[in-house]
Amino acid sequence: MSVSAMLLFLLLGLVVFDADLAMHKKLEVKSLLELANHDATFAINQELKTEGIIDLNLDEAMDRFARRMAENGGYSRQGAAFLPSAASVTSDPLAFRYYYIDFQHWQRDFQLSLQYQQGNLQEVSAVFADTLRPEGGYVEVAITTEEGEELRLSPKRMVGPSLVVVAYVDEQPFVPLLSGHAFPVVSVEELKW
Template sequence: MQKKAEVKALLELANHHATFAVDQTLKTEGIIDLVEGEAQTRFDRRMEENGGYHRANNAYLPSADSVTTDPLPFVRYTIDFQNWRTDLHLRLRYNGITLLFEQAVSGTTRPAGGQLRITVITEQNEALELAPKTMVGPSAVVVAYVDERPFLPLLPSHSFPVVSVEELKF
């Protein structure tokens, strides 16, 4: 559980830093939207500074000082200015190496903010439902999947999804 909390804190710090990458031109028009390239760069920088991770495609590779010992696959998703009031169900699949985005299904519109649900399907086709979250504005979502081999062959491995949802800063 401590490892899960540490990975969650690492993702939240990096995601918070990434949410400042809003499009300044659109912001003057009252539209809050993320500049994806800048957001990813900011996220990568914080993952390296705070956790010693380096990105390789859609995974973060740990250093000797990182919390995890195996690569940390992830998916980023942005909920924009026009859609944050609509319920959203994200479905992801972990295939043993990569965390893949499968689908996003929109639902009911709620004036106070839509409900975000995330399901991760494991290699064994087990559906892991993360706790639902209510969106309070346009948001950056990052889901990572920790899948670590045990230190000793007799011990169980550690496998679990972690999510960070941060409102875009404006």
């Protein structure tokens, strides 16, 4: 076997390994987001609950979210990003945004458009539809990358007031010859009361 053939097989092996690594990271980040978001949705405003009003205490919810991201993934929150530790699944920060969909809006479709730029997710638009869906509205998320590519995530249905968290991973490749790992992840969790 010639040296060029061996190099070709080595390169193909690296491409397969890199693709597998990217998929693993996406699944792991999705799992981390869903676990943290699940815990965050228990942060019900207790004073309002005694008056029969169910509402999310956003400060407590985000504290719970950050604590769970640290416990399960080794990430620490800094502004609108989660910074990885040496034990984290990603090596670069996770940019994120969150939205609380309350009792007045969960039965309406929610279209969220974000722009990823210089390590941040910036809101372009956040629009609720006029039509009510008694079974719950859909959350539709679109993210425009720095290269101008629009990424659309599969719609997720809300079954009650919900906390929506969107994260975007954009990190360097395992092998410099290959493209980096960039992907969005969304978690929609109903309030737990």
